[in-house]
Amino acid sequence: MSELHITPLHACLGAEIAGIDLSKPIDEATRQALSRALAEHLALVFHDQSLTPPQYLAAAAAFGPPMEQHYSQHNMPDHPLIGLIWHRNGQQPAERWHTDHTNRERPPAATILYGVDIPSSGGGTSVASMRAAYVALPEQERRRMEQLTTLNSLDSGRTDTRREDQEKYGRSIAHPMVRTHPVHGSRAVYFHISKVTHIEGMTPEASRAYMSDLLDRMIRPEIVYHHAWRKGDVLVIDNRATMHRAHGDYDRQQSRVLWRIIVEGDRPRLV
Numbered sequence: 001m002s003e004l005h006i007t008p009l010h011a012c013l014g015a016e017i018a019g020i021d022l023s024k025p026i027d028e029a030t031r032q033a034l035s036r037a038l039a040e041h042l043a044l045v046f047h048d049q050s051l052t053p054p055q056y057l058a059a060a061a062a063f064g065p066p067m068e069q070h071y072s073q074h075n076m077p078d079h080p081l082i083g084l085i086w087h088r089n090g091q092q093p094a095e096r097w098h099t100d101h102t103n104r105e106r107p108p109a110a111t112i113l114y115g116v117d118i119p120s121s122g123g124g125t126s127v128a129s130m131r132a133a134y135v136a137l138p139e140q141e142r143r144r145m146e147q148l149t150t151l152n153s154l155d156s157g158r159t160d161t162r163r164e165d166q167e168k169y170g171r172s173i174a175h176p177m178v179r180t181h182p183v184h185g186s187r188a189v190y191f192h193i194s195k196v197t198h199i200e201g202m203t204p205e206a207s208r209a210y211m212s213d214l215l216d217r218m219i220r221p222e223i224v225y226h227h228a229w230r231k232g233d234v235l236v237i238d239n240r241a242t243m244h245r246a247h248g249d250y251d252r253q254q255s256r257v258l259w260r261i262i263v264e265g266d267r268p269r270l271v
């Protein structure tokens, strides 16, 4: 087993993992230690990695089987399980708080990002603990949210979605608005505002207004880890108990390329 050195990066979430070269095979004991670390810290950072696409896919599999990403026009042609986050190809930075791919019956347990091209300043990624957000809400609101179900589909308002992706991933999927972490057992607020068509029993407008108000109230600096990228960083985000966002505050003359892998998770449930 690799001897992992785990150093928390923030009082609420995030930890740096040293002592592992992700280009090498990961044994079972190390895989389990990484899975526990992710459930506890919710965002893991590995610095100074140097990975080919196959090595990156093999390392990501320590957190679960890589799964297809639904905006397939952005996938790496030779390795379609890797998505390219590259704003120069017309993508907009995902600057609103969200968790990934909630329109899937079993949304990804984790999103993994590898820093390939990093601008000289700005362009970071922030991660917020939805476990801490849930705990901080008034008890009455927590009880109310535990009764709510979101209906999820592909993002509304995108014009570049391929028809095959729309057909495969556009159907309505129901999830609880509060979910229990399958490894950690804690509860977290769970939704993606632009993938929710509505909350059951509410109009789309009222649903969006409620989620927007929730984001305004929940996201505070105390529950946010901000990752300032260095080339060669791997950032693993636990999608079951966090939201994240990109920052578009960098010089667009500079290139910012991240390789993204998402890995299979459980069907969200509240227990």
Ligand SMILES: [Fe+2]
Pocket: 094, 098, 099, 100, 111, 244
């Ligand atoms: Fe995302």
